[in-house]
Amino acid sequence: VTDAADSSALNRVRESIRDAIRDASAAGRPLRLCGRGAWMDAGRPAPASDLLELGGYTGIVEYVPGDLTITVRGGTTLGEIRDATAAHDQWLPLDPFGDDDGSIGATVATASSGPLATFFGTPRDLVLGLEFVSGTGAIARGGGRVVKNVAGFDLTRLMIGSWGTLGAITEATLRLYARPEADASFAIGIDGGGVERVRALMRQVPFKTYACEILNAALAARIGLPAATTALVRLGGNHEAVATQRQAFAELGTPVDVDSAIWKKLRGVEPEGASVVRLSDLPTAVAAVWAAAARVPNVLVHASPARGVVRVIGDASLDIAALRDGQCAMVAERLSAAQWEQVPGLEGALPSRIKRAFDPRNVLNPGILGVEA
Amino acid sequence: VTTAVISQIDQSLADRLAEIVGARRVLYRPSELLTYSSDGLPSYHKQPALAVFPGTRDEVVAVVRELAARDVPFVPRGAGTGLSGGALADGVVLIGLNRLTRILSIDVENQLAVVEPGVVNVALTRAVAQHGLHYAPDPSSQAACTIGGNIAENAGGPHCLKYGVTTNHVLALTVVLPSGDVVTLGNAAGEQPGYDLVGAFVGSEGCFGIALDATVRLSKNPEAVRTLLADFMSLEAAARAVSAIIATGIVPAALEMIDQPTIQAVEASIYAAGYPTDAAAALLIEVDGALAGIERDVDAIEAICRANEARSVRIARNEAERTKLWQGRKKAFGAMGRLAPHLVIQDAVVPRTRLPQVLEEIDRIGRANGVRICNVFHAGDGNLHPNIPYDAANADETRRVHVAMKEIMGACVAAGGTITGEHGVGIDKLPYMDLVFSDDSLAAMCSLRDVFDPDRRANPGKAIPIHSCREWYLSPAARASL
Numbered sequence: 009v010t011d012a013a014d015s016s017a018l019n020r021v022r023e024s025i026r027d028a029i030r031d032a033s034a035a036g037r038p039l040r041l042c043g044r045g046a047w048m049d050a051g052r053p054a055p056a057s058d059l060l061e062l063g064g065y066t067g068i069v070e071y072v073p074g075d076l077t078i079t080v081r082g083g084t085t086l087g088e089i090r091d092a093t094a095a096h097d098q099w100l101p102l103d104p105f106g107d108d109d110g111s112i113g114a115t116v117a118t119a120s121s122g123p124l125a126t127f128f129g130t131p132r133d134l135v136l137g138l139e140f141v142s143g144t145g146a147i148a149r150g151g152g153r154v155v156k157n158v159a160g161f162d163l164t165r166l167m168i169g170s171w172g173t174l175g176a177i178t179e180a181t182l183r184l185y186a187r188p189e190a191d192a193s194f195a196i197g198i199d200g201g202g203v204e205r206v207r208a209l210m211r212q213v214p215f216k217t218y219a220c221e222i223l224n225a226a227l228a229a230r231i232g233l234p235a236a237t238t239a240l241v242r243l244g245g246n247h248e249a250v251a252t253q254r255q256a257f258a259e260l261g262t263p264v265d266v267d268s269a270i271w272k273k274l275r276g277v278e279p280e281g282a283s284v285v286r287l288s289d290l291p292t293a294v295a296a297v298w299a300a301a302a303r304v305p306n307v308l309v310h311a312s313p314a315r316g317v318v319r320v321i322g323d324a325s326l327d328i329a330a331l332r333d334g335q336c337a338m339v340a341e342r343l344s345a346a347q348w349e350q351v352p353g354l355e356g357a358l359p360s361r362i363k364r365a366f367d368p369r370n371v372l373n374p375g376i377l378g379v380e381a
Numbered sequence: 382v383t384t385a386v387i388s389q390i391d392q393s394l395a396d397r398l399a400e401i402v403g404a405r406r407v408l409y410r411p412s413e414l415l416t417y418s419s420d421g422l423p424s425y426h427k428q429p430a431l432a433v434f435p436g437t438r439d440e441v442v443a444v445v446r447e448l449a450a451r452d453v454p455f456v457p458r459g460a461g462t463g464l465s466g467g468a469l470a471d472g473v474v475l476i477g478l479n480r481l482t483r484i485l486s487i488d489v490e491n492q493l494a495v496v497e498p499g500v501v502n503v504a505l506t507r508a509v510a511q512h513g514l515h516y517a518p519d520p521s522s523q524a525a526c527t528i529g530g531n532i533a534e535n536a537g538g539p540h541c542l543k544y545g546v547t548t549n550h551v552l553a554l555t556v557v558l559p560s561g562d563v564v565t566l567g568n569a570a571g572e573q574p575g576y577d578l579v580g581a582f583v584g585s586e587g588c589f590g591i592a593l594d595a596t597v598r599l600s601k602n603p604e605a606v607r608t609l610l611a612d613f614m615s616l617e618a619a620a621r622a623v624s625a626i627i628a629t630g631i632v633p634a635a636l637e638m639i640d641q642p643t644i645q646a647v648e649a650s651i652y653a654a655g656y657p658t659d660a661a662a663a664l665l666i667e668v669d670g671a672l673a674g675i676e677r678d679v680d681a682i683e684a685i686c687r688a689n690e691a692r693s694v695r696i697a698r699n700e701a702e703r704t705k706l707w708q709g710r711k712k713a714f715g716a717m718g719r720l721a722p723h724l725v726i727q728d729a730v731v732p733r734t735r736l737p738q739v740l741e742e743i744d745r746i747g748r749a750n751g752v753r754i755c756n757v758f759h760a761g762d763g764n765l766h767p768n769i770p771y772d773a774a775n776a777d778e779t780r781r782v783h784v785a786m787k788e789i790m791g792a793c794v795a796a797g798g799t800i801t802g803e804h805g806v807g808i809d810k811l812p813y814m815d816l817v818f819s820d821d822s823l824a825a826m827c828s829l830r831d832v833f834d835p836d837r838r839a840n841p842g843k844a845i846p847i848h849s850c851r852e853w854y855l856s857p858a859a860r861a862s863l
Contacts, residue, residue, distance in 0.1 A: 074624050074734040147821055152730075152799040158535045159814065161581065161844070161845070162581055166576060166829065189630075246674045246678065248677055249674025288570045288572035292490050336570065354575040358564060358576075
């Protein structure tokens with residue numbers, strides 16, 4: 009926790025964020041919000057030349073390990089949270105793609121999550137409260153610092169995944185978990201038709217895996233596994249539970265233990281300039297979505313059968329229209345400008361009304377989410 | 382139609398609504414409306430001018446459109462089991478959703494159900510039990526409360542410690558906005574680009590519109606369940622045990638605390654569960670999940686309780702014993718009816734490490750004001766439920782109860798907590814909202830409400846305080862002329 013001198017300097021940083029947004033709003037001059045700057049190519053192109061850097065507003069505001077919650081400023085990195093909580097044998101089980109140098113503000117603003125979402129959910133499930141500076145420069149809070157809270161309308165969930173179009177996130181309170189006694193990872197080679205078998209197994213077993221990602225052969229090879237369709241599984245709990253759960257997966261093939269560093273490799277696998285989309289459907293439809301994605305040449309594909317998500321990593325030649333050609337919903341993460349033109353904007357009147365309510369001058373990341381102002 | 386505050390609620394409206402839903406489903410005589418003049422909190426009484434009970438989704442939409450055309454405010458209501466006064470209609474139209482009770486579809490393999498808003502919480506769990514599934518949010522009123530009401534209040538329950546509250550289980554909604562427009566929010570597959578409109582709607586206390594159907598997640602029944610009752614000679618020791626259990630990393634399915642006054646009320650009632658009446662507090666602890674490894678968690682929890690001076694730890698030996706232990710907890714509010722004719726129930730949440738100190742403070746406040754406080758609550762997530770039984774006919778006692786309530790709320794907020802964990806703000810907690818939210822935060826919430834209901838006709842005067850509630854009772858045209 010920061011001391012008094014630091015805290016007055018930090019207050020000035022927060023005021024400068026608020027002032028910058030007020031000024032931009034008064035002048036009608038759009039801002040591109042930026043955390044640590046690692047993913048500036050994510051989202052639709054936003055026509056804003058002025059950068060509002062939020063990464064300097066950083067540090068832990070409050071951490072009481074016994075409460076299993078932590079309050080941090082928006083620019084705090086996932087790595088700083090990881091180190092502070094590890095000292096008390098706790099963790100924030102949130103592993104978005106990229107690395108731990110990303111800020112919590114950007115992670116929350118983009119609702120980013122990774123393989124651990126299978127067990128722990130997404131930012132929607134892990135964020136308890138937020139402070140943000142709206143498009144008019146008002147500093148508002150939703151939620152709180154306790155694990156259960158229904159006071160007021162849910163500004164927290166509204167902000168999560170809003171891509172900085174409604175406000176700049178300056179503080180977040182997060183739910184933490186105690187580290188499990190056992191945390192084991194293993195890989196199982198499966199054939200291409202194994203996706204449905206993995207889904208059916210996960211539906212049937214009396215436990216939840218921490219993570220279960222199916223990787224196509226190219227992706228498996230990229231992170232140092234044999235070049236075959238592979239189920240990469242992570243289990244957590246007490247030793248007895250994990251040992252028994254591991255047995256249940258033997259039905260798919262022989263589990264080969266892997267170091268947990270494999271997850272870090274998976275998170276960091278996408279190259280700069282990649283085109284990345286997530287396809288989402290009901291779990292029973294995942295095998296079909298997977299099959300269609302896996303037919304695309306030169307892509308890295310991974311799928312979470314329990315969550316119904318297939319993630320496709322390609323390049324500027326990725327045919328977005330073809331990928332969308334199904335019942336599934338698509339969330340684009342990073343695309344070329346030409347590819348973005350293939351992705352329709354948000355439908356309905358409500359998104360535009362929300363945007364106007366929180367950012368009436370349309371100065372925060374305009375256009376990045378495909379909402380008409 | 383006699384008590385209408387708004388002149389638009391007249392015979393012609395009653396006649397028109399009767400054309401939509403049938404004459405039997407429109408009530409406007411004061412004697413008929415009495416049933417709808419309170420909710421689960423017996424301390425508030427407000428009578429609607431008219432109550433209408435549509436039987437189908439199309440009827441709901443037609444009713445809402447008729448009210449929109451006539452500029453009439455309304456309050457949606459499920460089973461009326463809420464504990465915040467949120468479903469009370471004060472001189473406006475009440476729309477009862479309890480006839481929309483169909484489960485529209487169940488998808489066993491994908492663990493989803495689509496339900497109408499009037500489906501009773503436990504009815505959904507019963508309907509999917511044959512598939513080894515259940516609907517996880519389990520408020521104490523689950524035998525009566527509806528999923529629509531649960532969505533409006535973002536209801537919790539004992540098992541949300543492990544499984545999450547209502548918002549963690551709702552994937553998609555079809556909603557009729559107060560304007561009469563019908564919109565779809567969210568996606569059964571759980572992910573779609575754009576704002577989290579489902580997240581915004583759940584917990585909006587009937588101010589954003591009416592859910593016509595909800596796609597909810599179903600959870601697997603656990604392979605094994607173990608329920609423990611540990612009793613302590615001090616509240617402080619019980620609270621320390623709670624913190625120690627949480628710190629292990631074992632996430633119990635439920636972790637409930639019941640203090641001595643509550644134990645005695647329960648044991649004297651028809652819901653007697655065999656709790657030890659001489660204990661200062663008991664913890665009802667449940668762990669569930671896969672059979673493999675569960676006994677180790679049970680052993681660890683038992684050891685923690687004993688290390689924190691538990692006098693005894695009892696493990697339910699069978700389903701009947703388990704049900705009995707839970708019955709006492711779930712019917713505790715009902716058992717309070719033996720103590721006094723009226724009851725206030727608070728719902729503040731505090732950081733879990735602050736429980737020992739806050740419970741001591743609540744005890745002090747009770748003594749100082751000469752009121753009896755019964756604590757029965759979700760200790761695992763710090764969600765307190767101090768209950769104060771009293772007689773509203775006694776003006777002095779009523780005054781002391783309200784002073785104590787205010788002091789308890791202040792103590793919880795000062796400890797870093799919030800004013801409501803699962804009951805909602807309604808009208809009951811409106812005076813406390815500015816203890817936890819700044820003017821700018823409340824203004825942001827108001828502007829979100831205006832996105833869904835620009836005319837501010839849905840559940841007027843609830844959830845968010847405004848400086849003068851009077852304007853809510855006027856038509857938008859009249860308000861504009863203020």
